[in-house]
Amino acid sequence: MGALNIVTYVFIGVGLFFNAVGSFGLNRFPDVYTRLHAATKCTTFGSMFLILAVIVQSASIWVMEGALSSQSVLSIHAIIALVVLLITNATSAHAIARAAHRSGEKPARAVVDDLEGKDIND
C-alpha cells in the first residue's frame, strides 16, 4: 500500500505540473497555433496522468476488497474516460487549427508558411 501511495503521489504531481504548464502557456504564447500546442499536448498529458493516478488508487482498493467492490466500476470507467480524452483532444485540436487558418488567422512570427494563399475546398 505504501509503494502504491508513492506512485499515486508521483502521478498526481506530474499531472498537475503539466496541467499548470498548459494553462500557463495558453496565456503566454503569441498566436492561436502556438497556444494550441501548449493547450493540447500539455493538458492531454497532464489529465492522462491524473486519471492514471485515480486508476492506480481505485484498482488497489479493488484488489484489497475483492471482485465485487464498487471500485471496479470506477477504475474501468476511468479507463474509458482516458481513451475518450486521448482520441477527442487530438481531433478537436486539428479542427480548431484548420478553422483558424481558413478564417484568415496568420501564424505570428512565422519563418515559412506553405499554406499561405492556397484555397482548399473539400
Place this chain on the structure above:
Amino acid sequence: MWLPAAIVMVVCMLACIARIFIGPGAPTRLAAFDTTNTLVVALMVVLAIMFEQVIFVDVAIVYALLSFIMTLYVARFIEGKKF
C-alpha cells in the same frame, strides 16, 4: 490527498477562463474553451474518487463526447461553411 489536486485544477481552469474572456478572435477563445473542457473531465474523475461516487465518471465520459462534438461544430461555424 485528492483535495489539493482538485484545488490546483480549479486554479488552472480559472487561468483558461481568463483567456476565454480576453483572447483576441474566435479561434483563440475556442481553443481556451476546449482546454477548459479537458480540465473539467479530469477534475470530474478526481472528484469521483474523492466522494466515492461512480456516476461522476459516467458524467465525465458523456461530457467529453458532447464537448468534442460541440467543438467540431463551432470550428465548422468559424470556417464559415454551411452545415
Place this chain on the structure above:
Amino acid sequence: MRFIVTAVVAYLLYLVLTIGSGTLLLWNEAELIIGAIFALVVAALVKNRYLKKSLRMLNPVRWFIWLIYLFLFFFAMAQANVDVAYRVITGRINPGIVKISPRLKNDMSLTLLANSITLTPGTLSVDVEEETNDMYIHWINVKPDVLKEMPRDYHPICNSFPDWARRIAG
C-alpha cells in the same frame, strides 16, 4: 458482414460500460438483453458509415503492430511534453507551417498519422489536401536545413510515423 462487425463492436462497448451491474458473470440479465437489442438497432442504422468497403482492419497482425506502435508513441509523447514545457517557460519559439507528402492512400492511416502528429514533438496538423493526401503541419521550431528542398523530408518533422501508419492501416 459489415452489419455483424458493427453489432459486435457496439455490444462489446455496451458490456464494458455496464460491467459490475449483476451476478450473472458480472452482468444483469436485463442489461444483456437490452444491450443486444440496442446493438442490433445501432448496427442497422450506422453500418454504412462505420465501415467502408474493405474489412482489412480485422487482421490481428495489424493490431499487434499497433500495440508495438503505442509503446514507441508514448515515449515520443513524453518527450514532446517536456519539449513544450521548456518552450512555455523560456518562450523560445521559431514557428512556421510546412507541407509534407506522406504518400498514404486511405483515410484510416491519414487519421492515425494526423492524431500522432498532433500529440508528438512540436507539431500540429493544420490541413489536408484531399486529392494528393499532402498534409500541412504547424511546426513550433523550424529547422533551417529542411526548408531548402521543396518536397520536404518528413523524417526531421515527424520521425518515421508515416511508415508506421502505412504498416498499420495502409
